[in-house]
Amino acid sequence: GDLVTVLFHLGEMATATESLDEATFEVLGEELGYRIQIVSPEDEDRELLEGFSIDLDQEAEDEGDDVLEIRPPVVTVMGHVDHGKTRLLDAIRNANVVEGEAGGITQHIGAYQVWHEHEGIERAITFIDTPGHEAFTAMRARGAQVTDIAILVVAADDGIMPQTVEALNHAQAANVPIVVAVNKVDKEDANPSKVRAQLTEYGLVAEEFGGDTMFVDVSARNNLNIDSLIEAVLLTADAGLDLRANPNKEARGIAIEAKLDKGRGAVATVLIQSGTLRVGDPIVAGTAYGRVRAMLDENGQVVTEAEPSRPVQVQGLSSVPRAGDTFIVTEEDRTARQIAEKREAVERNASLAKSRKRISLEDFTRALEEGKVESLNLIIKGDVSGAVEALEESLLKIDVDDSVQLRIIHRGVGAITESDVNLATVDNAIIIGFNVRPDTKARERAAREGVDVRFYSVIYGALEDIENSLKGMLKPEF
Numbered sequence: 001g002d003l004v005t006v007l008f009h010l011g012e013m014a015t016a017t018e019s020l021d022e023a024t025f026e027v028l029g030e031e032l033g034y035r036i037q038i039v040s041p042e043d044e045d046r047e048l049l050e051g052f053s054i055d056l057d058q059e060a061e062d063e064g065d066d067v068l069e070i071r072p073p074v075v076t077v078m079g080h081v082d083h084g085k086t087r088l089l090d091a092i093r094n095a096n097v098v099e100g101e102a103g104g105i106t107q108h109i110g111a112y113q114v115w116h117e118h119e120g121i122e123r124a125i126t127f128i129d130t131p132g133h134e135a136f137t138a139m140r141a142r143g144a145q146v147t148d149i150a151i152l153v154v155a156a157d158d159g160i161m162p163q164t165v166e167a168l169n170h171a172q173a174a175n176v177p178i179v180v181a182v183n184k185v186d187k188e189d190a191n192p193s194k195v196r197a198q199l200t201e202y203g204l205v206a207e208e209f210g211g212d213t214m215f216v217d218v219s220a221r222n223n224l225n226i227d228s229l230i231e232a233v234l235l236t237a238d239a240g241l242d243l244r245a246n247p248n249k250e251a252r253g254i255a256i257e258a259k260l261d262k263g264r265g266a267v268a269t270v271l272i273q274s275g276t277l278r279v280g281d282p283i284v285a286g287t288a289y290g291r292v293r294a295m296l297d298e299n300g301q302v303v304t305e306a307e308p309s310r311p312v313q314v315q316g317l318s319s320v321p322r323a324g325d326t327f328i329v330t331e332e333d334r335t336a337r338q339i340a341e342k343r344e345a346v347e348r349n350a351s352l353a354k355s356r357k358r359i360s361l362e363d364f365t366r367a368l369e370e371g372k373v374e375s376l377n378l379i380i381k382g383d384v385s386g387a388v389e390a391l392e393e394s395l396l397k398i399d400v401d402d403s404v405q406l407r408i409i410h411r412g413v414g415a416i417t418e419s420d421v422n423l424a425t426v427d428n429a430i431i432i433g434f435n436v437r438p439d440t441k442a443r444e445r446a447a448r449e450g451v452d453v454r455f456y457s458v459i460y461g462a463l464e465d466i467e468n469s470l471k472g473m474l475k476p477e478f
């Protein structure tokens with residue numbers, strides 16, 4: 001409120017819930033004699049963690065080639081609805097179940113790993129098994145990028161559809177290379193070359209046409225060419241991505257899925273991005289914290305250690321983190337809890353600022369009854385000065401008991417303007433319009449800020465409402 005008042009006097013119309021540009025902050029700092037430092041949300045988290053001697057930049061700074069080891073690529077499957085994303089994810093998973101592997105039961109934990117022999121070397125690939133770009137984008141919106149490569153599934157009988165374009169736009173915006181799976185080639189009306197032709201318009205040019213995007217014709221239904229698709233993913237990873245991480249430190253990564261389990265409490269699938277996660281590690285994920293009590297893989301098997309790119313389901317958290325929350329391992333349990341609490345406080349403040357509503361006359365009556373307010377602030381605007389004065393005079397004559405006070409913080413002649421609304425937001429005032437209306441901007445801002453603007457054409461009407469309100473008798477309007 002105080003800052004808004006200063007801004008108001010500087011001629012800057014702002015409200016307490018509004019974002020300001022950097023220049024305005026500079027002006028504000030100048031005026032108040034402060035040095036302004038602009039901090040991004042990432043910086044803020046970094047700063048928060050610094051208090052606990054956890055350095056997110058450590059990775060970039062002191063990790064040379066000697067400590068970095070190759071990690072598996074993380075792949076998301078995207079594409080239009082019904083083009084076969086789910087079926088393809090099943091096919092990939094089933095194609096790679098090693099015969100006779102100690103009979104685990106397939107679990108949906110949000111991601112899985114498969115192994116593939118590539119040039120004589122067994123390599124792992126991690127698949128996020130929530131298909132579609134919605135989850136991908138939701139995580140990105142939270143600042144988390146887990147995907148290294150996107151498989152764009154296009155049904156060969158259907159061709160490019162709206163969500164195909166959407167998906168490729170999202171992948172391209174995130175700078176994630178795309179491998180195209182031309183699916184359903186078993187179908188009679190399949191036309192894989194048409195898919196290739198269509199996609200050139202979106203900058204995805206097949207290798208056979210001189211481009212650098214790999215296209216693989218597959219049939220998820222018949223398990224056709226699934227191996228070639230995985231091969232293409234690995235080739236794409238090796239061609240342009242430097243997928244390495246240091247496994248020899250405390251783990252860090254991202255929660256990709258989480259839920260409350262009746263028996264096991266909060267369970268979260270995390271993807272390790274660097275370091276190694278072990279049972280017993282103190283961990284904080286978003287605002288959830290705890291000690292890793294147990295870890296399971298996608299086959300329901302117990303895991304004691306998880307290295308970079310490995311998805312594991314973790315038990316032992318205090319609450320359910322959100323998809324896209326980062327997790328870190330701390331040295332002590334206490335630190336994990338403190339970080340979680342600090343983050344929670346930051347979030348609480350942010351949501352409080354968002355939900356803070358302006359007072360309306362009805363609220364005022366209620367607040368009065370609950371003993372929460374002492375003064376009713378009014379702004380009076382009218383068409384002629386005589387009317388404004390008369391209204392003000394009568395209002396101030398209202399006989400109320402000593403516990404409440406009526407304050408007229410501003411009065412004037414003319415339409416209700418944006419600056420009237422601004423003032424109302426600063427001082428939590430109600431605006432009385434006597435034979436005047438707000439202009440468009442003022443109306444929009446009042447609606448946005450929840451400022452109560454009331455219109456009257458007879459003094460008595462205004463008097464009655466205010467008096468009733470001050471006496472705690474105003475009936476809500478419907």
Ligand code: GDP
Nearest residue numbers: 080081082083084085086087183184219220221
């Ligand atoms: P999603 O919405 O992209 O996840 O698509 P689904 O995996 O649910 O597949 C949609 C439909 O297409 C289902 O009926 C699948 O059985 C079918 N389908 C998926 N892949 C193939 C394929 O390769 N060939 C044929 N003929 N049908 C397929």
